[in-house]
Amino acid sequence: MGNDSAIGRLLKKALENLRLRTSRPDALIQLAILGTLAGLMTGLVIVSFRLLIEVVQISFLPYGDPENYEGLPLHLRVLLPIAGALLIAALYKLLAKKDSTVGVSHVMERLSYHQGYLGIRSFLLQYLGGAMAIISGQSLGREGPAIHLGAATSSLVGQQLGLPNNTIRTLVACGTAAAIGASFNTPLAGVIFALEVVMMEYSLASFLPVILSAVSATAVTRAVFGTEVVFSVPNFQLTNLLELPYVMFLGVVTGIAAFVFIYLTRLSALAGKKLPTWIKFTLAGCITGLLAIVAPQIMGIGYDTVNNTLVNNIGLTLLLIIFAAKLIATACSIGLGLPAGLIGPTFVIGASLGGIMGLMAQPIFPELSSSPGMYALIGMAAMMGATLQAPLAALTAVFELTSNPNIILPGMLAIVTAQLTASQLFGQRSIYRMLMQLKGLDYRHEPMVQALRRVGVANVMNRNIHRSTNIISNEKAKELVQQNKEWIVIEKDEPIAILPTSDLSNYLQDEKEEEVDEINLMEIPAKRLQVSCIDLRATADSAREYFIQEGVEALCISSTIGPDIIRVYGILTKEKFKSSYDI
Known part of the structure; x- marks a missing residue:
């Protein structure tokens, strides 16, 4: 034992x-x-x-x-x-x-x-x-x-x-x-x-x-x-650098497609906002089921459809049908709240659109245009980047998914063009942020807030403290001073204030000739700061919010270690916090 x-x-x-x-x-x-x-x-x-x-x-x-x-x-x-x-x-x-x-x-x-x-x-x-x-x-x-x-x-x-x-x-x-x-x-x-x-x-x-x-x-x-x-795709590459303007055009078209996709998702979410869950989900299932009559390729994850597009096994007409059906079905499914993802579908939509553009380029520029599979690959990256507003993640994903470094140059151009089209021309944000905004939320990422969230409040607290009840004996007061701690945390069941130890020392010096049996730390002349407790696990940003919302001058960093048992680890004053972070 x-x-x-x-x-x-x-x-x-x-x-x-x-x-x-x-x-x-x-x-x-x-x-x-x-x-x-x-x-x-x-x-x-x-x-x-x-x-x-x-x-x-x-x-x-x-x-x-x-x-x-x-x-x-x-x-x-x-x-x-x-x-x-x-x-x-x-x-x-x-x-x-x-x-x-x-x-x-x-x-x-x-x-x-x-x-x-x-x-x-x-x-x-x-x-x-x-x-x-x-x-x-x-x-x-x-x-x-x-x-x-x-x-x-x-x-x-x-x-x-x-x-x-x-x-x-x-x-x-x-x-x-x-x-x-x-x-x-x-x-x-x-x-x-x-x-x-x-x-x-x-x-x-x-x-x-x-x-x-x-x-x-x-x-x-x-x-x-x-x-x-x-x-698993062939080692695609651009046939000629003169294709780059067409790659930019593919980026513009993909940016428009991303805007339509996000817009339809938003409309679906708004339409289903007040509907019962079972009606929303059933409606989403009905839309997918009906579209699957003409385009069964839209069902499921769709990686087999992407592979067939990359190796040119799907014709122009079917690609057009898959593109439209997949875009509508996925937008409605996401908007109506079905619990699955949209990254895979953006690959199917982007590959279909890229394949369409590649097939259309062949009769126009027969000697200059690359394989439609190459354009499908570029379309995948551009659609993901524009929809998620994540260009680097999209480019890296498609590169790793195919192990084809030739995607990097045209992919960068198409992704940037698509993202600029969706964000600047049509004012669209990331689809994830749009879904949050529909709930009245936003994704806060101000630089100062991000910096404060990287730091735990335990890292900035002052641990040079001593805990005490509000009423103490004269001997106890002298003992507190002799321990040479910077602050005294005054408690009455829980922390209620902090007191500089130097102020208690000054009081004892002033009252030397008239020594009293008991001292009330809440009544002696001193610079007391009212406190509020904050959990040891909190971030420095949470401390900032506490100072603003609670209106206190100091925080006690604590944790509950048992029923009605609070352990105080340290304190953080508002003055110290402001000087440390220049806010």
Whole structure:
């Protein structure tokens, strides 16, 4: 028993030291270990999610092909998405609370407004709902659910360890990168996506653990699924640099398509805002089912359709149909709230559009135009970049997905042109930010706020304190002065004020000749500061908000270690906070 209790105390002390250490933005070794752990756990979650989907798909789709929705009879192509939508609605009825949002926009909302805290209920909702959506052939992808699952897994690890909020935010980025890396077999794209789309910042403290997380998660999935790239394509390249103006034109057209896609998603979200969940989901399933009559290629993730487009196996007419049907079905499904992703569908839409442009160029410029597959590849990158407003993530993803470095030059040009068209010509933001704005939210990423969120309040607190009740004996007062602490935290059940020890010392000196038995620290002449308590896990940005909202002059950094037991670790004065951060 003695050894067990000693080990327990050591573990408790080590965990407390970890919490205090990771409140600092330069705790790189600790963050690197935590990032690796988050990546391994996310990798296991993504492997189980993908296996669940593929095992079920293989069991009922023709020839055991997990993407062969085209081989289903006509009536099943119509009924399967509808039945799946109803099952998802039943799941939401069982698990969802008032706010049933899942996916990337939910992760961004939790980062912006809730310090990156994600719960187990939304995890289960996304895991089961995302699997149902993809299995039932909805026009959606698995990357959105994967990002939520990775972010939630990492966030829950941080919560269980009681880590500070700045570390939990970093772990959410780790989980996001790990999820993208594990889903696409693209670790670098995962890192860029996490920092460019979700965190919207690049810093050394977040960069290193995010890289390790993406690497470890990708290693897990490669151990299970192998190392092959998602899209096996010929070594495409531009035939002639004179094609670059046409590549820019493709970027403009793709930017317009991205605007239409985001606009339709917004209209669908507004139309379904007041509808019951089961009606919204059923409507989305009906739209996909009806469009699948003429274009069954829109069902499911659609990677087989992208592969066929890249190797020129689909004609112009069918590409036009797939492009229009996939755009409409995905926009309606996302807008009406089905719990799956849109990155995969943007690849299908972009590849179809690029393939169309490539086929149209051949009779006009027969000797100059490259393969339509090359334009399909460029279209994939441009559509993802313009829709997500994430140019670097899009370019990196397509490069890693195809292992074709020839995409970089034309891809950069098309992505920038497409993004400028969507954002500047049509005033469109990222589709994720648009979905947040429809809920009355915005993704706050001011530089000062970002800097404060990278630091735990424990890193800036003053630990040179002593705790005391408000009424003390003269001997106790002398003892407090002799301990040479800077501040005295005055408590009456909980901290109510802080007092400079020097003021108590001055009082004792002044009252030397008339020594009293008891001293009330709340009544002696002194510069007392009223305080409010803030959790040890809070960030410096939370401290800033406390100072503004509570109107106090100091904060006690504390944690609850038992029923009605509060441990005070240090204090932070408003004056010190302002001088440290020049605000």
